[in-house]
Amino acid sequence: MCGIVGYTGPREAYPVIIKGLKRLEYRGYDSTGVALQNGGLKVYKKKGKVAELEDSIVGKDLHAHVGIGHTRWATHGEPNDRNAHPHSSASGKLAMIHNGIIENYAQLKQELLKKGYSFKSDTDTEVLLNFVEDIKTNNHCSLEEAVRIALKRVVGAYVILLLDEETPGTIIAARKGSPLVIGIGKGEHFLGSDASPMLEYTKEVVYVNDYELAIIKPDELILKNLGNETITPYVQKLDIELAAIEKVGYDHFMLKEIFEQPQTIYDCLRGRLDAIAGTITMSGIQQYSGQIMNANRIVIIACGTSWHAGLVAEYIFEELCRINVEVEYASEFRYRNPVINKGDVIIAISQSGETADTLVAIETAKAKGAIILGVVNVVGSSIARVSHGGAYTHAGPEIGVASTKAFTAQLAVLTMIALKVAHDKGSIDKERYMHLLNELHEIPQKVSKVLESSEHIKRLAEKYKEASDALYLGRGYNFAVALEGALKLKEISYIHAEGYPAAEMKHGPIALVDENLPVVFVATKDSYHEKIVSNMQEIKARKGKLIAVISEGDDYTAALCNDVMVVPEADEILAPMLSVIPLQLLAYYIGVAKGCDVDKPRNLAKSVTVE
């Protein structure tokens, strides 16, 4: 949430920052701003996306070799020019951008108001900035020292970048709870909420940790803790190519990411699954295999689409491993003093690895003694780092705000963990184990097959784009797919959609059914098939429009429906990796047909780093 970029070095800072902000726009796009230092500070900011800021400052003096930039997802104060970052301090000598929330800002603001400060915006950021300036002025200290003192009083989460008119070429940065990456170039440094703004300039990066403060000059990076002790930066090499963060010919990142799924699932299985030898190798899980096998309970915590992956995993783990599983919304789990017993294992699922609720839920469970396993996409992210073990999903950067390829990669990883535990525990017989390994190995090819029907789904999108509501129904392993299909449709096209267990529909939602309501069934061939077909009959009898995801060759079900989307047959445990694909495409094409900004749906941001 909120993207931050910084640059100091010999290049013109503005183009580097603007390009970086475009890469980070998935994190929020309510407003945009830059602060450039060339002698004095110049701050340009505006409500709206990065392109709108660019248009508004054509012809202005943008020359500078140091600068910071921000793309905002509003928390305190509505999205407008005033509340856009960077903020300038009362004296105008400091500028700051911020990602996070300062929880005690109201108290700090009161103190500053009593001292005669006034505020131009409604943000917590401006309060923190003036708090820093007040300390700097009263203590006659450096900006670095003032930031250190200020942060000891701050409650909340932040990444902040500051410029000071008095120290040209220098950026001060600090982090707690929100991500910050520093790219190391030759005589230059880059900063970003993730590595994407710096990818074409350097592959060497430092992930700043919580409670660390950085003093960044073109040819020097000093990292300190809040106790003013110097820390040796740990430089890591990025393993991402530029093409991974560009659209490479696709109209949208979302479409690119949907079409990447055969490869991303393959990458996720590669080196781990050996269907011939009958082995699954996952080093980050291996050492906890005993604890998982003997766990009283597995608690899965996640949000949004990752939570849906967790729901599928619940069914898989219970079936294959015979272990009790609970799936929790991280935001609910963390606040209700959850009961965690010795022997409970937590699996935290997150694409970004930065979701604030999931992160705090992990800390809550960790403090109670649970083993934490992370299933995370972004390498080096906070959740990956606070987990005891786990497995990366290797889906590559996901930039479209609606999650697609991360979901199927999460399912692949979770299935492999369940299969490994079941095998080690002896709760699965050899024949079924080998069958599932073989089937899993074939999933990437089958996903490619589903993608071949994209033109057909595009036509369906045209047909159903005017719907005002839709109901998505599924049972068993496909129940969570129905929830995910509904979530995709509402976030991308703004059509109201609800996902429900198909049988539960009779206990309320069936009242919505009339000849105008599209009802999307996820009805692939599985052990629930006959039951779900009966549910389809119930909708048909009430004249609802029946659309279904069905298995190849299922002519009987096809004949019941107004429209179908066909996927290859697969074992029911693995079916969600296939049945979700047509629903991703349907949401995408409906969103496009309605003229929505599918990569940046309104009000959303990809990485939810605030509670």
Ligand code: F6R
């Ligand atoms: C939906 C979507 C969100 C995320 C949720 C969790 O398309 O992207 O619901 O799944 O915000 O994010 P992560 O997985 O990064 O923790």
